Amino acid sequence: MSLSHAIMTALMDRQLTGYDLAKQFDVSLGFFWSASHQQIYQQLKTLTAASYVAVTEVAQSGKPDKRLYELTESGRSELIDWVAGETKRKPARDDLFVKLYNMGVVDGALLLKQILERQTEHQQRLALYQRIRERGYQQPGKLDQHQQGRFLALLAGIYQERAALQWCDEAILLMQSSADN
Amino acid sequence: MSLSHAIMTALMDRQLTGYDLAKQFDVSLGFFWSASHQQIYQQLKTLTAASYVAVTEVAQSGKPDKRLYELTESGRSELIDWVAGETKRKPARDDLFVKLYNMGVVDGALLLKQILERQTEHQQRLALYQRIRERGYQQPGKLDQHQQGRFLALLAGIYQERAALQWCDEAILLMQSSADN
DNA sequence: CGGTACATGTAATCTGTTACATGATTCA
DNA sequence: TGAATCATGTAACAGATTACATGTACCG
16 A cells, blocks of 8 residues: 555645646655556545545636545554554566566667667656756755655665666676677 | 566576576576566466466476476567567655655654665675675676676666665765754 | 475455546647 | 646556465475
């Protein structure tokens, strides 16, 4: 039940509609936990049934009516228990690494191409993270605790992307040098 | 259908039983894609039905009979198509980062404790990867293509763990310094 | 006598993805 | 007129986790 906790986390700050959540919950939380709108609407139903969230229907003119969700007291305490509980680390499960095991059977150029694509993605993502950092998170020592948490998540993203880019560089170098032979 | 491709990848090299696969497919592939024995047996059934793998029942004395799986020609070509196809990157989905967003609401010490536990896990994992590297993958330029792929996967693991450890250091520093105030 | 290794499964449930479905308003 | 934004859903299927279930042989 972890998407539900991500949703509840987003609802800690403010009330949101399913639509808002679907567009990445919150600009930054979405980087670490995304989900499709279908899944979010289903979870919201489950969470409502469990009374962890409450809905208010809001009629709008010119736009479709919407359902605003907010965290209940029991949702809040459930969330706090979850945060306090153990965190299991699960394997990353990246197709690309599985594909690498097939090098030698499959044309190396095919994999090189995919690594080059990956490299571009990581560069873009890193640039985005760094823009966010510059805008709101200089001087991490002066942030309040709530913002510090967000900063640390962002920092983890930055380190991950940097590591991925380093790896891409090395992989490309090695693959190109052996293709030359 | 990606666990099935991981299974097929392991079967590229040699025939295996479900039991073998369950204990990490192959010492190293398991680091990047693990699965429980239940899931593996189910997938093997599906793969057999699709004729991507073939079974041979092997009677054993003293041990339970076993079923040896091997990749068929059509499985092999399916796998090759998959490798050549696009690789989508999916969000990492790590609970810990979602939990960080609740800093300030939840006692910071709780999260610090979890980060310290993570740090130990990453240290152990990194040490393991480095042992593997020293044993079989010095001089990456001299490896054949097949082994180069494995080396690159391992290297990705090493970079990931290093990045995670760097992050842990920074996070611990920041959290301890603000707890002191 | 108890634990570990070997060996294979079913069933229930939960999570996630893909496809399908609708409908108004605003902007170019 | 057509695309984008706002807004919410159902249904089918695929993938993953947890619980339940069985049985031998070997080592200490």
